[in-house]
Structures are given as C-alpha cells and as structure tokens.
Amino acid sequence: MSLSASAAHQARPPARWRPSTRLAYLTAAAACLVALPVLALAFTALSREALTVWPHLAANVLPVALWNTALLLAGVALFCGAVGTGAAWLVTQYEFPGRRSLEWLLVMPLALPTYITAYVYVEILGFQGPFQSALRALTGWRSLRDYWFPDPRNLPGAVFILGIVLYPYVYLSVRALFSMQSAALIESARTLGTRRWPLFWRIGLPMARPALAAGLTLALLETLNDIGASEYLGVRSLTISVYTTWINRGSLAGATQIACVMLLVVVGLMAAEARTRGARRFALPVKRPRPVGRIRLSGARGWIASLACFLPALFGAVLPLYYLLGELWRRDLVAQADPTLWRALANTVAISALAAALIVVIGIGIAAALRLGRERALPLLARIASLGYALPGTVLALGLLVPLAAFDNVVADASRALFGASPGLLLLGSGAALVIAYLVRFLTIAVNGVESGYARISPRIDDAARSLGADRRELLRRLHWPLMRPAIAAAALLVFVDCMKELPATLLLRPLNFDTLATVVYGHAARGVFEDGALAALLIVAIGIYPALRLARAGEQTSVSREN
Template identity: 35%
Template sequence: MLFTSIGNFGELFSHLWQTVLPTYISNTLLLTFYVSLLVLLFGVPSAFLISQTQLVSAMWLRWALLLPLAMPAYLVAYLYTDLFDYAGPVQRLLRASFGWQSPTEYWFFDLRTLEGAAVVLALVLYPYVYMLTRTALEQQDTSLLRAGRTLGLSARQAMLKIALPLARPAIMVAVTLVMMETIADFATVQYFAVNTLTTAIYDTWLGYGDMAAANALASVLLLFVLFTVVAEQKSRAGQRHQSNRPNFSDDKLALSFGQQVMGLVFCWLLVILGFALPFGLLIAMAIDYAQLEQLGQLAEIGWETLKISAYAATAAVALSLLLALFHRFYPKSVNHLPLQISGFGYAVPGTVLAMALMATFGPIDHWLNDTAAWLDWSKPGLILSGTTFAIIFAFVVRFAAIANGTISAGIGKIPHSIDKAPASLGVGLLATIRTVHLPILKSSVFVAWLLVFVEAMKELPAVLLLRPFNFETLSTFIYQLISDERLEQGAIGAIFIVLFGLIPIIWLNKNKH
C-alpha cells in the first residue's frame, strides 16, 4: 500500500490536499478528541460507582453497562436520527403540543453533525473505558487506600488521589482502543455527512477510481493510528496497572440519598441511551414492517455471514493457538515475536486493511492470470482479490489480536510443571498438547472463537471494499438499507447482529459470577 502510494498518486491527491484534505484531517482529529473526552466522562464515573460505592442495583448495572458494545454505532446513528429528526416522532410531538408550525419557531439540536457523531460513538464505545477501569479499581491493593486514610485523607480523597491515579494506565489503554475504533469508523460518519479520512479513502477509490490516491490517504490514516499507539505507550511507560498484591474488600463508600439518585440516573441513562432505547426501536420496526418475503433474503445473507465469520474465527483461533503454544514450549527471547506480530492488525482500520490487501492481492491475481495465459492454461480469474478469501483473510488479520489475548491468558494460567510431567512418563510433545493442554484450554479457545466470530459479523468497512460482486453480509446489507433510509426492511437482520453481539457479554458475565 505504501509502495503504491509513493510518487504515483498524481494530480488528484495534490488537488485533495489543496482543497478538502485539511478538513478531513481536522474532522478526524476533532472527532477523536470529542469521543475520547466523552468516553472518559461516561466510563470512569460509572466504573467508580460500580466498583467503589454501595450503589443500589450495582449487581445489575455491573453487566448492563457493557450492553452497548453489542450495538453497531451506525445502527444507533440511524435510529436516533429517525427518532429526533424534523419529521421524527419527538419533534412532531413537540409541534403538536406547543402549536409550532415551522423550524423557525423553535430550536432543536441537529444530530447530523460532528458533535452528534461523537455522542453516538461515545455511547457505544464507553464500555471499553468502563470495563478496564472497573477491573483496575477492583484489583487494587486496598491497604494503599487505608494507608492514605491514616495520613489524613478522607475516603473520597483517597479514591481521587490514590485509586484513580493507580488506574490511569488501564484507563489510557481503554481510551487508546476507543481512539482506534473512532479513527476506523466509516458508516456512522458517512451517514452523518462528516468527512473524515475513512470516508475520503472510500470516496477516492470508488468515487474517483484513483487507487493510488486512496492508498496515499490510507497511509496518512495509518500514521494517525501509529501516533496514537506510540503516544499511549509513552504516556504509561514505567507504570503498573495495579498492585502485585490485590486485596478484594467489601469496604465501599456509602452514598447519601441524593448521591444514590444521581448515580442511578447517570448509570441507567447510559444503559438506556446506549442499548435499551435503540434496541427497543429496532424491535418496534421489526414488528411494524417485517414481511415474510424479506425473511428468505435475510436468511440467505445471514447464512453467508455466519459461514465467513465461522471460517475467520476458526482460522484466527488456530493461528493464535499454534503461536501461543510455540512460545510456551520454546520460550526464547525471539520466539514471542510471531505472536506479537500476528496481533498488529487490530490497530489497522478496516478501510486501510482493505486497501493494503487490494494492493497486494490484485497484482498477485494478475500475475497468476498472466502466467496461466503464457502457459496456455485457462485463466483462474480473481481467486484472491475477487472472492470471499480476501474478506476472511482480512478478518483473521484484523481480529487475531483478540484471539491472541484470550488464549495467551488461558495458557498463562497453566503451571509449567504440567508441561514437564508427561515428558517424564515418555509422552511426546504433540500427545501432551492434545491430551493435557487442549482440554484445559477448551474454555479459553471457545471464548476466543466467540469473540472473533462476533467481531467478524459486525465488521463493515473491510467487507464493503473487499466483497465480490453480488455478495452481501448482514452488516453490508443493513448499511445499504440505512444509506437508502430503509432500515425498516432489514430490522430483523439488525436485531440478529445485536443478539449475536450479546452472546460474549452474557457468557463472560456468567463466568465472572
């Protein structure tokens, strides 16, 4: 991708730089800043309330605050636009109630703005911050807080001056994940007509037909991601996420009646706005507009989505398992590199990854066809860039890091003595892995497979650019309907995506308790 862009992007890239590219870059930076600020405002206080205070219904909120992760942001964007637009039910009710006749007679916020896109993205991405911050707070050594109390700090001062600073590395990791997701977002910003680098790449390639300029824009976007990752690592250099001696305690802050009310309103409002309300709107659409003839098309598209997601999840888990076990049994300093390198793809936006794969697979396909013609064989066609192979490959590259983390954590819990015991009885390495390690890792492997499967089902930008002709997944099908303002016809498919997104949340919460 980088090679294709250097020196080959012609006049279009120069024209973009002189006209709209500075706006694309500034919008990308502003959107990332606004979303990062909002997820901090949403995620950190909610994590603090759940983990450190005696908040009523905290047991329910503990997992309910994770539910927005199951909602694709572009779905929330459409549903809220439909709800709050001028022709939507909210403004119609206001006009009927107060006798207003035109928009000039009253003010109402416009959701289709950069700030509106930031709010929508923050509502579905704040669980990253909530989840990692809550975990960091719960695993801290409470003796540190008690030491602060003996030095004259109140309980709240100890939380603000000790607990939250100690959780800062985990918070920064979560914010970095949110920033990468924001930079990679395509459907939400395009629906709101907010021009960012991701929309510029898409328009330059498919609109102007200039792949070299699109590669150049993708390279700029990749630099943004690289800067984000490096800045996050530098910001927490030398810091630890938590104490080495975690001490779980039920000694939580008591809240007054007013604080209870404010905390409950804040937390439940996040759950309602991020999940319950949009999911309820989807169900209402499905009830009002579902038709039997739509079910056949959705079933066919859904089956194709399940197949490629299952293939990608299986390949990613197999790769992660192979590399993690290699590092386990051959723990030399350089043997961790394959596992680390295989996880780099998660930081690459789907749009950029699609551009890179097209820049790679396209020439290979042409070479294969030229070679076949030279040998007087029948041309194989586009076997890499023109089939679902490219989509599955992109899924594996993009989400291998998720499988790596889950499986590596599972392997890390296995005592090293178990590795050596079968060898002392004459059992070979492969037999040891098959009969000892794989049964122990069964749960970790399943969770890794499930997480990759769900992420693959929800992925949109890479599929939009890599899919063959006449091929749809549920995400691309629903996106096309949203672009045509016809989500009602695909509401059942959207519900299907959300329900699958809930599975890992429910499973992980069940295992926690």
C-alpha cells in the same frame, strides 16, 4: 518407562523440536501476512502516479479530514474517559440501588455496532421521529422554523453516538483495575481524612492510568475504523476520505496516501498508549489483597448514582433496541422479509464462522509457539502478527487489494498460457479476500484469548509432563487443549461476532452480489429507508449480546473473586 527407553525417546530430536519449528514458521507467516498490507500501501503511495496526486490531497483533502478526525478522536476520548471511568468507580466503590444489574447493563452497548446506533438516532431525532413528532403535537408547532431541535448529523452528534457505544472499552478495563485495588491503600487514605472526590482524583484515577490508556486506545481505534456512522452523520474524517477517494473518485493512489496518513495516526495512538502505561507502574502484593469495602449510598445520593450508571446504558443500548423492536413489530418485518435477507444471514454466518475457525487455529499456534518454542525471534514475530487490530478496515482493504489482485492476475495469466482458460478472480471474486482481511484484523483477539488460557496453566505442569516423557505435540493435544477449551471457545465467539459486525473491509472487499447483514443495513441506510433494515440490524445485535454478557460476567466474577 525404562531408563533405556527414556534415553531413546530423548535421542529422537524431531519429536522434540520439529513441532516448535513448525509453530515458529506459522508465526512468521502470520507476521508476514499482517505486514503485507502495510508494505503494499507504502509501495503504492510512493508510486509515480500517487506522487502527482499528493499536492492536491495535501491542499484540499487532508487539512479538513485531519482536523475533523482530531476533533472526533478528542471528543470520543473525553466522553469515553469520563463516562467509562466514572461508571467503573461507582460500581466498584459504592453500593446503591440496582448496582449489580447496572454492572452488566453498562456493557450492553458493545453489542450494537456504531453504524446501527447512528442510524437509529438519526431516525429517533429526525423531523419525522418520535421526539419531534411528540413535541409538535404538544406545542402546535409545524416546522423547524417554529422551534430548534438538536441535529445528530454533525460532529458533536458523532462524538456522542460513537462515545455512547464505545465507552464500555474504558469501563471494562478500568473496572477490572479498580476491583483489584487493595483495601489497605484506600482505607489508609480515608483514615487520613481524604474525602470521596479527592480520593478518586489522587488515588483512584492515577492508579487507573494504565487501564484507562488501554481502554481509550481501543475506543479510538474503533473510532478510526468507523465508516458507517461517520458517513451517515456527515463527518468528513480520514476514513471517509479514503473511501470517497477510492470509490467515488476512482483514485487508488490518492486513497493509499490518505491511508498512510491514517497509519501514522494509529502509530501515534499506540505510542501514546505505551508511553502512558509505561510512565507509572503499580504492582499488587504477592498475597491477594483484601478488597475495598463498598460504601453504601442511601437516599438521594444512591438514586443519583443509579441514574448516573443507567443513563449511559439507556442511550447506548436500551433506546436503540427499543426502537428496533418497535419497527420490527410495527412493520411486521419478519413476515415481509425477502429471500435476500436470509441469503445475507447465511453469507454472514458462513464467512464469519470460516474466518473465526481459521483465526482461532492460527491463534492457538502462535500462543503455543510462545509457550513452547525457544526461537529468539518468536516474541517479535508474535507482536507483529498481533498488530492487525490496529489497522482500520479501509486501510486494511486498500493494503490487501494490490497484492491480492496481483496474485489473481498472475494465476489467470498462467492458466491462460497453460490451459487456454482463465479461472477468474480466485481471491477477490470468491470471498477469500474477506477471510484474509478478517484474519489480519482479528488475529489479535484469538492470540490474546488463547494466551489468557495459557496464563492459567502453570509451567510446572509442563515440566512434570516432560519429565514423564511427553513431547510438545502430546503437551498440546493431551494437556493444553483440555485445559484451555473455555478460553478458546470464548476467543472464537468474540472473533465470530467481530467478523459479523465488520463493515469497512466487507464493503470494499466483498465479491459482487455478496451481501452480509452489515452491508444490508448499510444499504438500507444509504437509500434513506433504514427502517426496512431493522430486522437485519436486530439479528446483528442479537448475536452480539451474548459475548457482551460474557464480558460483563467475567468482570463481575473478577470482582467477586477479590471479595472472597
């Protein structure tokens, strides 16, 4: 390119700043879409009708719901923190039988939604389940008056079931941090005579506080979002109160006020996480540190470590999968599957794929705006657009219902005035509302995934391309896209699986006669015949296994890269 051509190229401002402006508009639109349900909730909760309902809620509903939610969150936090951190410390610091297999097996509970695990454990531990049946066969007992057996349908059962599914969030984040610790720090402590447990409490755990806070926040947000497991296990949490107040009592105003209380809980969790991460900061040296050599555990200690890592995977993944496969085989559910199940599968794949494609495209735009744009407001707008994952599904559904219904009504009124016919519910009646809800809730995953891909592309490559005359559009198309395709594909897969498993928003915003695999499983459990939904549950789990394996392999590759 000649000097005059280069000068002419630089003199065309639209080719250099217009793509960035469009990406900034996209980021601003996404931020407004995420803020829309929150603003709608606040507006509805402060309406005159809602204010008349508030005294009843404050006196009769919120005290019990808040207390149960606080106990549930505290129990899940303690369970996930202990199991996830302990397992991460064992697999990164010690060598014992089966460690490599257990390192990825510990991630497998993420493939099972909490509601499926809850349904399975109620069936396994119920009076007609295999454990109590075997106990009666061995002892001759006939009824519950003859013996005592733990009932999972209570708060401790909910803590155990939710914790055994959600601990991998803590395990993955803490394991990644432990695998990057410098050998000099650990070995210096060992040289000074620090024993194994003091080494964990004084060095390992304090350094893991930021990762532990991040993992616990994700686990607790998922606990708040849960509706299927909590309802089935009889825990009257804030989420269940929102659902029952809206659906069973027909009080949208009361439901929005409880949802606003849930938002305050979410804000508190995120503030606590930010404060915990900001309280202590640890930096690795610029030069890649030498990894810690694992201590080999032999004899009984090695097998105890193996058992300690196997038990969470056993209760979180192996037993539920074994039960579902057993029901599938015993009832021959594949041959007896009715057409409604296959329609639900087609609906699930179609709506999840459409939402995932849209979410990833917008996520690419937001990440590209942060990379290429110069607008000062971009980081704040991107931060707002990434807050949707913190909104529980019930809160999100309530917040979207009012503006989407208003839009449908305006379009219907205009159509009747102009054409004499109404198109019906364009958004709420077509599945578009579901796609919007998925977009708001899971956009964070796409943005983070694409940003992780961008982090591997040095800004110097962009500078070199610009020096050769490439504009931002060419950077995106010819440079960034080929280099980021693996990260984009992984983000799309994770978004697809999360859309497929989402239950609260799907229950509340789906069109009439529109079922997904999640709602099919929920419907069978609500009718007391969960066994008939074992095939639908297995389909959800089968699709979710591959992303869980990818997460496990990514963590293993991180650990291996530290060793090489």
